Amino acid sequence: xxxxxxxxxxxxxxxxxxxxxxxxxxxxxxxxxxxxxxxxxxxxxxxxxxxxxxxxxxxxxxxxxxxxxxxxxxxxxxxxxxxxxxxxxxxxxxxxxxxxxxxxxxxxxxxxxxxxxxxxxxxxxxxxxxxxxxxxxxxxxxxxxxxxxxxxxxxxxxxxxxxxxxxxxxxxxxxxxxxxxxxxxxxxxxxxxxxxxxxxxxxxxxxxxxxxxxxxxxxxxxxxxxxxxxxxxxxxxxxxxxxxxxxxxxxxxxxxxxxxxxxxxxxxxxxxxxxxxxxxxxxxxxxxxxx
Numbered sequence: 645x646x647x648x649x650x651x652x653x654x655x656x657x658x659x660x661x662x663x664x665x666x667x668x669x670x671x672x673x674x675x676x677x678x679x680x681x682x683x684x685x686x687x688x689x690x691x692x693x694x695x696x697x698x699x700x701x702x703x704x705x706x707x708x709x710x711x712x713x714x715x716x717x718x719x720x721x722x723x724x725x726x727x728x729x730x731x732x733x734x735x736x737x738x739x740x741x742x743x744x745x746x747x748x749x750x751x752x753x754x755x756x757x758x759x760x761x762x763x764x765x766x767x768x769x770x771x772x773x774x775x776x777x778x779x780x781x782x783x784x785x786x787x788x789x790x791x792x793x794x795x796x797x798x799x800x801x802x803x804x805x806x807x808x809x810x811x812x813x814x815x816x817x818x819x820x821x822x823x824x825x826x827x828x829x830x831x832x833x834x835x836x837x838x839x840x841x842x843x844x845x846x847x848x849x850x851x852x853x854x855x856x857x858x859x860x861x862x863x864x865x866x867x868x869x870x871x872x873x874x875x876x877x878x879x880x881x882x883x884x885x886x887x888x889x890x891x892x893x894x895x896x897x898x899x900x901x902x903x904x905x906x907x908x909x910x911x912x913x914x915x916x917x918x919x920x921x922x923x924x925x926x927x928x929x930x931x932x933x934x935x
Contacts, residue, residue, distance in 0.1 A: 725749055725854055728781045734769040743779060750781045753857050756890055757781075757806055757821050760873045763888075763895040764819045768810045775812040781805075781821075785857035787864050788834065792926050794912070795919055803908060804871065816878040821871060824905035829868025831918050834925040837866040872905060 732743040783804040793802035806821030850856040873888040889898035
């Protein structure tokens, strides 16, 4: 079953899906939208003898056949490179350690959240050894992709976020992470904010392979956007919130922040022309012809 493109279709995944089905449908008998766990179930019954590569994915240097299979089935390093959710408790050591390790796939290349995640879970284990802990981390790993979705869907739900809630009989500890804006950086065009390796057609490869994440911090800095972390402690009706930052490669409470932080909504309101350029940019990369 193939999905046809409509003039009202603006969602990036749908555009990419149409692009691939139009170009590569001759290699298969049938096409459908699926998900990693479903593919993993199907592939257990197969003997994979060959993976057919095409276009810019022809070189084997990007990924080996084994790595491609692992990524398609969602079993490489973690469950999902963009979203992690878990319910854990320090009392159950094996599940606790598994939760710590698997989250690092989503947190890759994000120093503040990676260090903050380890620091906070260690604190919970020491101070609240019987606490029930919920973990939710979401990050597409490429801020342009997140902003594009926010624009097309008219929602901030696609921005990176981290939330860990630990609760026992005595108190509740919460760690929240989000993006904030310095209020002084106003990007002009998308291409001016891209690192050099991404300024040609290779950006499409980096996006599809997930390797774009290694450049995300550089791109964020050019927008004046920064990841932030806030710890909140609730004890009865009292609560206290404190900012966290990386100082000397360690997580510490930040009495004052080096970078002024404004709500992400202010970034959208102050950069309307640039947000329009993001929409045009993604329309361009989808139309890049195959080699």
